[in-house]
Amino acid sequence: MGPIGVFDSGYGGLTILQDLRNKLPEYDYLYLGDNARAPYGTRSFDVVYEFTYQAVRELFDRGCHLVILACNTASAKALRTIQQKDLPLLAPEKRVLGVIRPSAEVIGSISKTGHVGVLATEGTVRSNSYFLELQKFSPETVIEQHACPMWVPLIENDRHTSEAGKMFIKEDLDQLLDKDSQIDTILLGCTHFPILKEFIESYLPANIQIVSQGAIVADGLDDYLKRHPEMQRCCSKNSNIDFLTSENVEIFNKKATQFFNSPVNASHVNLGLKFK
Ligand code: DGL
Numbered sequence: 001m002g003p004i005g006v007f008d009s010g011y012g013g014l015t016i017l018q019d020l021r022n023k024l025p026e027y028d029y030l031y032l033g034d035n036a037r038a039p040y041g042t043r044s045f046d047v048v049y050e051f052t053y054q055a056v057r058e059l060f061d062r063g064c065h066l067v068i069l070a071c072n073t074a075s076a077k078a079l080r081t082i083q084q085k086d087l088p089l090l091a092p093e094k095r096v097l098g099v100i101r102p103s104a105e106v107i108g109s110i111s112k113t114g115h116v117g118v119l120a121t122e123g124t125v126r127s128n129s130y131f132l133e134l135q136k137f138s139p140e141t142v143i144e145q146h147a148c149p150m151w152v153p154l155i156e157n158d159r160h161t162s163e164a165g166k167m168f169i170k171e172d173l174d175q176l177l178d179k180d181s182q183i184d185t186i187l188l189g190c191t192h193f194p195i196l197k198e199f200i201e202s203y204l205p206a207n208i209q210i211v212s213q214g215a216i217v218a219d220g221l222d223d224y225l226k227r228h229p230e231m232q233r234c235c236s237k238n239s240n241i242d243f244l245t246s247e248n249v250e251i252f253n254k255k256a257t258q259f260f261n262s263p264v265n266a267s268h269v270n271l272g273l274k275f276k
Contacts, residue, residue: 016099024221053082067094
């Protein structure tokens, strides 16, 4: 048995972990933030795959049987290759799940107009994963995706509340709505973005619903574990949460509390060297 691994390029996945803990508090979790190499959003397919693969290996080595890529960029660019190519060779009994599919499964049903917007990193938008997944679950839903390449760097550097930061955020929101004025539901398709939810809601008209992924992913995991008792049996249940970061531990502990509502005491991990 081992903890459920939760991976993100940096702090964003903590917004998912927060909801996983609320929904499924009995499980143990091991969070890994690759802060030293974040952001992933503008990196190439190959690089995101390589970094994500290293993180998954690390979490497997530390006893995880199930890993959630709590990062849309990694889910868009690395998940399929890891599931189809790597897992069968590396650990056929282990599982890696992403955040795009559970979000695409429900987002169409939330909208009343049938017009949905997705805000995400450049990598997620360019992969077109949201459009392709939504086609499977809700093909009649009209989707507009908009890349916000400045948002993650602003958040990681604590500049998202500055006047200049807010200007970038408003500009991107305006650009999304300019593409389709019938949008009534906006999915925050990057796990860093929930930290901006309040500001976004205050800026946009009240009829537009802003949806974060945390609760959706937690419901999805709950459902998955019920359907897979063999995996549930591999996940330890002591309500423990541990944190790893590839960057400075003190900085991570301090900043993590903005995303995760409890004190964080992380350990350092070096991802790059081990799996070269
Ligand atoms: N939090 C990640 C996501 O959901 C990506 C942020 C980044 O590293 O660019 O896409």
